[in-house]
Amino acid sequence: xxxxxxxxxxxxxxxxxxxxxxxxxxxxxxxxxxxxxxxxxxxxxxxxxxxxxxxxxxxxxxxxxxxxxxxxxxxxxxxxxxxxxxxxxxxxxxxxxxxxxxxxxxxxxxxxxxxxxxxxxxxxxxxxxxxxxxxxxxxxxxxxxxxxxxxxxxxxxxxxxxxxxxxxxxxxxxxxx
Amino acid sequence: xxxxxxxxxxxxxxxxxxxxxxxxxxxxxxxxxxxxxxxxxxxxxxxxxxxxxxxxxxxxxxxxxxxxxxxxxxxxxxxxxxxxxxxxxxxxxxxxxxxxxxxxxxxxxxxxxxxxxxxxxxxxxxxxxxxxxxxxxxxxxxxx
Numbered sequence: 061x062x063x064x065x066x067x068x069x070x071x072x073x074x075x076x077x078x079x080x081x082x083x084x085x086x087x088x089x090x091x092x093x094x095x096x097x098x099x100x101x102x103x104x105x106x107x108x109x110x111x112x113x114x115x116x117x118x119x120x121x122x123x124x125x126x127x128x129x130x131x132x133x134x135x136x137x138x139x140x141x142x143x144x145x146x147x148x149x150x151x152x153x154x155x156x157x158x159x160x161x162x163x164x165x166x167x168x169x170x171x172x173x174x175x176x177x178x179x180x181x182x183x184x185x186x187x188x189x190x191x192x193x194x195x196x197x198x199x200x201x202x203x204x205x206x207x208x209x210x211x212x213x214x215x216x217x218x219x220x221x222x223x224x225x226x227x228x229x230x231x232x233x234x235x236x237x
Numbered sequence: 238x239x240x241x242x243x244x245x246x247x248x249x250x251x252x253x254x255x256x257x258x259x260x261x262x263x264x265x266x267x268x269x270x271x272x273x274x275x276x277x278x279x280x281x282x283x284x285x286x287x288x289x290x291x292x293x294x295x296x297x298x299x300x301x302x303x304x305x306x307x308x309x310x311x312x313x314x315x316x317x318x319x320x321x322x323x324x325x326x327x328x329x330x331x332x333x334x335x336x337x338x339x340x341x342x343x344x345x346x347x348x349x350x351x352x353x354x355x356x357x358x359x360x361x362x363x364x365x366x367x368x369x370x371x372x373x374x375x376x377x378x379x380x381x
Contacts, residue, residue: 085354089361105368108361116358119351129304133262134255143254150247153240156372156379182325182342183287191257194265205346208353 085112087207088172090214094221095171103164106155110148110168114139114176117147139176140190144169178202240376270306272330279330287325288344291318298335309335316341323347 092111096104117138125131137143148165155161176186178201185196269286272279289301289308297314300307301324310326312318322345328338369378 084350085357089357105361105364108357109365112357112361115354127305129268130259130263132304134259137254137258137262143251146247146250146254150244150251153244153247154377156377181287182327182340183285191254194262203342205344205350208346208350211353
């Protein structure tokens with residue numbers, strides 16, 4: 061038998077295995093902010109929207125349809141790459157610069173999926189090949205709530221990156237003057 | 238102006254993908270409530286389920302309520318469970334109509350994680366409202 065607990069408020073048990081599921085949106089956003097700097101910063105907002113899109117599309121509706129089994133299937137697959145591709149394409153059409161919007165949004169989505177692939181689910185999981193297959197796969201390294209432990213170091217790293225950006229921006233201005 | 242037909246076309250594709258999942262997905266899955274409803278048929282079958290809410294029980298036997306159904310689980314009594322907890326589990330169907338779990342994960346911080354996730358959502362919505370405005374005539378968002 062194998063039992064697991066999560067976070068610091070966990071409890072007991074036999075053979076604790078530190079494996080997890082969906083990282084929280086703060087972690088997704090902080091990682092996105094850390095990676096998006098320099099010339100790409102002008103697309104940061106769209107990139108962040110892409111980074112939270114898979115969970116906004118699936119978790120939020122499931123909150124309201126939690127008693128409907130088929131709805132869970134209907135909504136749940138929108139955490140898969142191909143349906144997300146079409147959703148992002150649809151969203152991009154509501155922007156003036158369609159290609160740029162699509163690029164930034166879809167990159168955010170891909171980063172989200174990349175981080176989610178490290179999670180572990182006992183039931184369910186992510187259907188990477190949907191609609192061609194209902195097979196789920198993941199690395200199984202962290203449980204969903206474990207990502208909460210990553211927030212403080214990620215926040216610190218984000219502040220550091222922001223500080224470096226300000227420093228180099230200031231240095232550039234000083235040199236020009 | 239291909240924008241509107243493209244939007245309609247993509248909406249149809251997206252709805253169709255969801256409908257296909259809702260139609261085909263459940264066909265390949267034996268749910269926990271189906272399994273415990275016919276235990277003699279599914280005895281020994283491995284069942285996995287995620288995010289099931291505990292609605293009652295105690296000691297070694299707990300009842301979870303997936304999608305409005307009732308499923309009894311046999312869980313190690315040393316685990317500190319209580320009604321309202323969300324659990325994911327893996328176990329085998331037993332002929333007496335319950336599932337004997339061999340792996341459990343308790344989503345202790347699920348509510349906190351969802352609450353924390355609202356912060357970036359509101360920040361992004363606010364930021365988007367400041368950066369973009371919707372051009373109703375051209376039917377797209379443009380930078381302010």
